Amino acid sequence: MSLWRKFLGKKAPSPAPVSEEGASLPLEEILQEWPLPAAVVDRQRGVPWSSRALKALSPSGELQHLLELPFSELVEIHRRLFEEGEVEEEVEYRERAFRVLGRRISSELAVLALVEVTRERTLEKELRFLASTLAHEFRTPLTALQGYVEALEEELPAEGYPREILSAIREHLHRLTRLVKELLELSRLSGRDLRCEALPVAALLQALRRAAEPLLQPKGLRLEIHPEKDLTVRGDPDYLVQALLKVLENAVRYSPEGGRIIIEVRSQGKKVRIAIRDEGPGVPEELRSRIFEPLVRGKNSPGLGLGLALARRLVCLQGGDLLLEPSGQGATFVFLLPVSSPEVQNFATGKG
Template identity: 30%
Template sequence: MSLSPRFIALLLACLISALTLAFLTFVEGVTNNMLFVVGVSSFVISFFLVLYAIELLVFREVNKMYKTIRQLKIRDFTISRKSVIKNNNPFKKLNDEIFVYVAKKQKEIDELKRLEQFRREFLADVSHELKTPIFAAQGFIHTLIDGAIDDEQVRDKFLSKAAKSLDGLDALVKDLVALSQLETGEVKMNFERVDLAHITREIFEQLEKIAHAKRTSLRLKTTYPGPVWVKADPQRIMQVMTNLIENALKYGNENGRVVVSLEEDKKHILVSVRDDGPGIPPEHLSRIFERFYRVEKSRSKDRGGTGLGLAIVKHILNAHKAKVTVMSKIDKGTTFRFKLERME
């Protein structure tokens, strides 16, 4: 037999009415009419008061708790923290507090699962990236040991390829160490007054050979002629600019152009590096700053690089209290932007 709110209210009302009449029978001068009126009144009042208390204050809130549990099962975390503070009903406050607590823990669990997945992917990527140059160099060296060393032409060719593979491995390890140090905060930024326009022109000179090979023009646009002073670590900000400009050259079109813009406002310099290449598909934009993430793995590897450049860029700019953003349109090109503190 289910105990509904009405049935419980009926039992308690009968009990209260009976107890009231029992006490009144011991009082002198009480007539049967008075007992009848008191009995009916106490029954009716007790019934509705108990029904209200059970129905509204208990059963209804318990049902809401069950609804909350169903919400949590389907991961519907739509609740305002303000509603928890404003509620005076202890059952409602308990319900909402449980909801907020479980929702918070569920999000923490989801984040841990995401980090675990990221860790597995990272280990797999590191293993793959290390394996490729090691196996290549190992193959060339073992071929020489097995007798090819006697052929001078083959020996020089294989040693050159082995050296190239080991150079790639060295660059990868250096980038991994740099990224690890940036993430743990071991690398301290030495902020100075830096001329960003001068740094950009130096990078253009360093990358002139690559630009000439792709017949790509390099252009610097500034709001005003002359130095563009920013507060930055000169070595690290040069690493950022080199990576972004080199990527624009590598992944841009033949006979294209790369434009670096330095726009001044009251407190910041807005830096943008734009190419007119094939662009990045929208589904990849949110992940391009992840370690080893490549939009097209085969093409990216053919063009060199460790796959860690943009991850390093992101962490260096974070240390400068700057955020790098990317905008891209298919067949229109890609633009990377960030702000640096301006100095006079």
């Protein structure tokens, strides 16, 4: 059951018109006593009615003051609410975190409700702190060990059992170094650092191709990109390229030498769909439901089990999603990224 069905039921109430005598609206009476911070907003981003809980949270009762978002993000939330009918975003207000749920109830009005998620976000911050602490504690001894290995390599003969042992040590040190790097990335993830921009998908894929070249060359892999023209998404360019690259790294890891990795792009409703497909063995059935959980990986997997979890978190922070799609051969990971509206694009580029 969705969160909206819990709060509004299967059908949202339709507001009754205000009579000439000034009789109160049934919806207004409901909102006044609603235990959640909630409000009705109109197409002009006004707030005609709000609950007492919202007024206690924000005495002004104004949406823009409550959300405290940059103008372009506020425009996008409002646009999605009235064009798509529903919206779900997370915001912070006075050191508290809220999930904002919106549903359109008529052509001119929509309802917004806030669900507090401060406790969940506090736990996430504690986990990020733990990951950061572990990464920093490991980094110094790992650097020292790598120095010792390099010193021993200069002294040992080019062949023989000691050299084989040293090569195995170097390989495990490399894996631990990658783990430390990804733990640091996990600890630094935060929605506060996001830049909301209108991004042409073609430019995003060009940046991805440049970053991917060093990964593709050792195995002789070909990257085929089939884009749809003139698509623009909303998000942070650095975070999006990083998320795409992590999924591409996963595809490279499991692809056979000389194989192909195919990226297909098309619009899908109010989202842009970017699918990355490889020709590897695919994801085992028993891992499919948990593939985006941290440290989940298959038997004998050369990966660390953090890359896909990081990629999905990066995408979800920007209002998108990352899914594993069933496929006949290999693995297909699908990014669903929010389309950037013309109004936000004009704001971002200084037009209009």
